[in-house]
Amino acid sequence: MFRRLILAPAILIAASAVLLPAGPLQAQDAPLRIEITDGVIEPMTIAIPAFHGDAEIAARVRQVVADDLTGTGLFREIPAEAHLAQPASFSEAVSYEDWRAVNAQGLVAAEVTQAGDNISVRFRLFDVVSGQPQGDGMQFDARASDWRRAAHKIADQIYARLTGEKPYFDSRVAFVQETGPKNARIKRIGVMDYDGANILWMTDSSSLVLAPKFSPDGQRLLYTSYDSGFPQIRIMDVSTVSSRPLTQDDGAMAFAPTFSPDGRWVAYSREQGGNSDIWLMDGATGAQRALTSAPSIETSPSFSPDGQRIVFESDRSGAPQLYIMGLDGGEPTRISFGDGRYGTPVWSPKGDMIAFTKQIGERFHIGVMRTDGSGEKMLTESFLDEGPTWAPNGRVVMFTRVTPGGTGQPRLHSVDVTGRNMRPLDLDFAASDPSWGPLLP
Amino acid sequence: MNAATKPALLACLLVMAACVRPVPQPAPPVVDPYASVGGGAVFQGDLAGGVLAAEATAQYFQTAIGDTVLFPANQTTLTPEARAVLANQAAWLGRHGTFTAVVQGHAEETGTREYNLALGARRASAVQEYLVAQGVAPGRIRTLSFGKERPAETCSDEACYAKNRRAVTVVTQSGPGA
Numbered sequence: 056m057f058r059r060l061i062l063a064p065a066i067l068i069a070a071s072a073v074l075l076p077a078g079p080l081q082a083q084d085a086p087l088r089i090e091i092t093d094g095v096i097e098p099m100t101i102a103i104p105a106f107h108g109d110a111e112i113a114a115r116v117r118q119v120v121a122d123d124l125t126g127t128g129l130f131r132e133i134p135a136e137a138h139l140a141q142p143a144s145f146s147e148a149v150s151y152e153d154w155r156a157v158n159a160q161g162l163v164a165a166e167v168t169q170a171g172d173n174i175s176v177r178f179r180l181f182d183v184v185s186g187q188p189q190g191d192g193m194q195f196d197a198r199a200s201d202w203r204r205a206a207h208k209i210a211d212q213i214y215a216r217l218t219g220e221k222p223y224f225d226s227r228v229a230f231v232q233e234t235g236p237k238n239a240r241i242k243r244i245g246v247m248d249y250d251g252a253n254i255l256w257m258t259d260s261s262s263l264v265l266a267p268k269f270s271p272d273g274q275r276l277l278y279t280s281y282d283s284g285f286p287q288i289r290i291m292d293v294s295t296v297s298s299r300p301l302t303q304d305d306g307a308m309a310f311a312p313t314f315s316p317d318g319r320w321v322a323y324s325r326e327q328g329g330n331s332d333i334w335l336m337d338g339a340t341g342a343q344r345a346l347t348s349a350p351s352i353e354t355s356p357s358f359s360p361d362g363q364r365i366v367f368e369s370d371r372s373g374a375p376q377l378y379i380m381g382l383d384g385g386e387p388t389r390i391s392f393g394d395g396r397y398g399t400p401v402w403s404p405k406g407d408m409i410a411f412t413k414q415i416g417e418r419f420h421i422g423v424m425r426t427d428g429s430g431e432k433m434l435t436e437s438f439l440d441e442g443p444t445w446a447p448n449g450r451v452v453m454f455t456r457v458t459p460g461g462t463g464q465p466r467l468h469s470v471d472v473t474g475r476n477m478r479p480l481d482l483d484f485a486a487s488d489p490s491w492g493p494l495l496p
Numbered sequence: 497m498n499a500a501t502k503p504a505l506l507a508c509l510l511v512m513a514a515c516v517r518p519v520p521q522p523a524p525p526v527v528d529p530y531a532s533v534g535g536g537a538v539f540q541g542d543l544a545g546g547v548l549a550a551e552a553t554a555q556y557f558q559t560a561i562g563d564t565v566l567f568p569a570n571q572t573t574l575t576p577e578a579r580a581v582l583a584n585q586a587a588w589l590g591r592h593g594t595f596t597a598v599v600q601g602h603a604e605e606t607g608t609r610e611y612n613l614a615l616g617a618r619r620a621s622a623v624q625e626y627l628v629a630q631g632v633a634p635g636r637i638r639t640l641s642f643g644k645e646r647p648a649e650t651c652s653d654e655a656c657y658a659k660n661r662r663a664v665t666v667v668t669q670s671g672p673g674a
Binding site for chain 2: 310
């Protein structure tokens with residue numbers, strides 16, 4: 056069986072134009088499977104021989120697929136020099152023996168053809184161990200300029216079939232670029248593919264901007280801007296790169312905004328007279344109310360995936376700790392109890408975990424815990440790590456790592472939720488405050 | 497205390513009355529020796545709005561009064577040293593009613609961006625409250641926080657952190673005249 060799917064032409068597409076099932080294909084036995092657990096240390100071996108079709112574009116697509124898969128740390132590519140089989144065409148029968156002989160467990164075969172401004176990408180995945188196809192072959196049609204997205208779609212299919220997890224490669228990350236000296240930093244917001252490609256600038260360098268947050272549909276950004284001279288929240292339409300103020304409250308600072316999962320509500324920190332509390336605003340009407348009213352600092356709200364609860368940071372106990380509250384008021388429940396100072400909690404899209412920043416002594420960590428505070432685990436340690444954001448499948452966390460000193464700079468890094476595969480994002484500039492958007496349709 | 501204020505203080509000691517603080521004295525009338533035709537130019541008094549004094553500048557406030565107060569780590573309460581600086585700031589603002597102030601709160605780089613924004617806001621607010629308690633009209637002072645975005649010093653040890661945990665009062669002349 057072969058499935059044909061057309062990749063939506065625009066980079067940004069209406070949420071209704073869903074063309075691809077988000078999860079792994081159903082009704083397929085998955086004989087080849089890598090389980091992502093703390094115990095996995097040996098990556099699955101996979102062969103990705105040269106893609107057929109138009110050689111130049113085929114080579115580029117193949118490289119992105121390979122980079123996506125090996126970048127997870129879950130797969131190891133069998134180098135082309137070792138391959139025994141040299142299939143002459145995409146439809147040629149697979150000689151499993153040749154692939155077993157080079158210890159490949161999985162095999163990807165694909166063909167990329169270009170006609171004018173459009174490309175077609177067809178691929179099949181094979182379980183070399185049991186000697187059979189794994190899932191249907193698929194075809195993606197896309198504009199040639201969207202070739203990287205087509206590659207990410209293929210890699211997403213392979214990842215989903217081999218891990219049983221939802222994929223995340225065809226997604227984007229909003230971030231802040233940092234230039235200039237440390238005491239006069241120039242910041243601007245950009246949006247890029249999850250792997251650092253296709254950067255689009257959302258703001259110029261004229262005012263200080265902080266901490267963009269993607270809407271759940273990836274079409275809008277919330278961020279804090281000093282363009283009025285005072286920190287206020289703005290909302291940006293990503294496709295038109297146009298923004299407007301969401302708060303403009305003389306005498307009340309507004310920062311740390313985040314969307315609710317349905318995109319309707321905005322939770323943020325509102326500071327008046329030195330005291331910061333969490334407020335909830337209806338993004339359509341601007342109507343708002345306070346969710347906390349304590350003399351302590353309350354900030355960094357993040358919604359649960361069902362939109363019913365908010366995890367946030369408060370220093371009501373003396374030092375910053377993590378708390379969860381409902382939207383109907385009531386006393387928040389403290390969930391962090393370890394030594395140190397906790398901040399920037401973010402609820403996993405799967406709902407099971409909360410990632411956070413933790414300072415112990417003079418070291419910073421990105422950590423995760425279950426929503427009841429149990430199972431706390433540190434994933435990273437450095438001079439200054441902060442601000443985790445979840446991949447859309449809840450398997451990977453991206454964050455900011457800052458190097459110390461007068462020439463110190465922030466860099467984006469990602470780490471698997473098991474604590475493995477720590478890696479810097481390949482960017483040729485300093486960047487901070489990542490916000491990982493949704494898996495694109 | 498700088499050298500320029502010493503004669504004024506001496507004058508205060510000699511004539512205790514009316515010497516709460518040094519008051520700039522109007523210059524004596526002068527005659528233009530070159531304007532022989534028509535009787536010369538005779539000083540007729542100060543222009544409305546008072547004497548232009550070097551003290552009534554943002555630069556004087558920054559350097560001579562002191563625009564910055566420092567805070568201990570993770571603290572937002574004012575130290576005795578900070579209160580002494582703020583008392584001078586309040587007195588200056590009292591003397592120069594056409595100036596408004598923006599108090600900028602800052603934090604050191606350790607700590608998350610968002611918590612540091614809130615922490616800086618608390619520091620700025622502590623300064624504002626003190627200035628208001630000293631008699632400055634609340635409407636003349638605004639606050640904002642830069643969190644850890646605008647450090648004064650860029651090294652990553654306590655010597656710099658101590659200077660970055662601060663609140664800076666920035667004065668601006670808002671009205672016409674002086």
